[in-house]
Amino acid sequence: xxxxxxxxxxxxxxxxxxxxxxxxxxxxxxxxxxxxxxxxxxxxxxxxxxxxxxxxxxxxxxxxxxxxxxxxxxxxxxxxxxxxxxxxxxxxxxxxxxxxxxxxxxxxxxxxxxxxxxxxxxxxxxxxxxxxxxxxxxxxxxxxxxxxxxxxxxxxxxxxxxxxxxxxxxxxxxxxxxxxxxxxxxxxxxxxxxxxxxxxxxxxxxxxxxxxxxxxxxxxxxxxxxxxxxxxxxxxxxxxxxxxxxxxxxxxxxxxxxxxxxxxxxxxxxxxxxxxxxxxxxxxxxxxxxxxxxxxxxxxx
DNA sequence: AAAGGTTACAACCGCCTAAGG
DNA sequence: CCCTTAGGCGGTTGTAACCTT
Numbered sequence: 001x002x003x004x005x006x007x008x009x010x011x012x013x014x015x016x017x018x019x020x021x022x023x024x025x026x027x028x029x030x031x032x033x034x035x036x037x038x039x040x041x042x043x044x045x046x047x048x049x050x051x052x053x054x055x056x057x058x059x060x061x062x063x064x065x066x067x068x069x070x071x072x073x074x075x076x077x078x079x080x081x082x083x084x085x086x087x088x089x090x091x092x093x094x095x096x097x098x099x100x101x102x103x104x105x106x107x108x109x110x111x112x113x114x115x116x117x118x119x120x121x122x123x124x125x126x127x128x129x130x131x132x133x134x135x136x137x138x139x140x141x142x143x144x145x146x147x148x149x150x151x152x153x154x155x156x157x158x159x160x161x162x163x164x165x166x167x168x169x170x171x172x173x174x175x176x177x178x179x180x181x182x183x184x185x186x187x188x189x190x191x192x193x194x195x196x197x198x199x200x201x202x203x204x205x206x207x208x209x210x211x212x213x214x215x216x217x218x219x220x221x222x223x224x225x226x227x228x229x230x231x232x233x234x235x236x237x238x239x240x241x242x243x244x245x246x247x248x249x250x251x252x253x254x255x256x257x258x259x260x261x262x263x264x265x266x267x268x269x270x271x272x273x274x275x276x277x278x279x280x281x282x283x284x285x286x287x288x289x290x291x292x293x294x295x296x297x298x299x300x301x
Numbered sequence: 302a303a304a305g306g307t308t309a310c311a312a313c314c315g316c317c318t319a320a321g322g
Numbered sequence: 323c324c325c326t327t328a329g330g331c332g333g334t335t336g337t338a339a340c341c342t343t
Contacts, residue, residue, distance in 0.1 A: 016311070016337090038328060054329070055312070090331060105332075106310050 013047040017056055021046060025053055026061055034062075059100045066098035070107055078104060079112065 017025075028044040034057060037050040046053065059065075070078070074096060081092045089101040089108075096104065 014313075036328090050328075051314095051330095052312075058330095059311075087332065101331075102311075109333095110309055 011047060012041075012049050012052075014052075017048075017060075021048065022056070022061060025056060029057060029061075055102075059102045062100075064098060065100060065103075067103075070099075070111075074099070075107075075112060078108060079116070082108065 024044050024046055025040070028040060028046075032043075037054040039050075040046065040053045041048055041050055048056075077095060078092060081095055085091050087105075087108075089105045092104055093099060093101040
């Protein structure tokens, strides 16, 4: 007996989500909170499988998602983390909470791989691996990587237990140049969808005074704000969440749908290393190439 | 202006893991 | 323990938008 499909394939809609479907999903989650994905299609009336709903929410509709082009600092961080963690996008995403793993993965595959390949051709190193050619197939590399990960986890745990709470790493440095990218963020279909959803949600709010529950309305309003912010005239995303003035509800969403926030609290050593400009050799183009695990692990642990 | 090629990204697929019975 | 299943993750694909000729 094979594994049954996650959802009944018959009658399950596939393909791009419509704004109407988004509204239904968001409305349902506003009311019931994220989670119990299995129940969402049935209870909300969506003809989508639970997986599709979860993905749509986490990658697209969840409040606090930053869209648009990546800043140089974000890219540097991704390169560095990819060298350290490999293609573990979920782990990498925990350092860039405003980005989704899908977003980072896509950006890596479409932009950064190419960029690094170009650098590799110029510099004769293996891009993205964090190792020079003669190191790349070094015996014991995986063991070393694993050990580093274990050490990282231990360190994080220790710091978490000691209640050390460094400020959010994304609050300080990355945001400082968040609009420094020379290329304007691309306007995608998301923008118009979001505007539609925002409008619909506003109408929905007006029509739905049944919610004596203020918090629900409040959170919907926040969602609307975020939607509007995310499509501001200059195309940049400066959401409420970016400034961390998020409603408890939204915080809850983020906590619920993202990896443990405490992970981020407890990585001051790592973040120092990750954001240390010196590591990046000034222009960020050589960093990975000069980076090796020996250096990093020695410094970190 | 049209055709063909390229890029970007939303969404799907299938595997893995952990929780619950 | 074993089995089932929901949720999570990374790889891959499909396609709309954009660019070049």
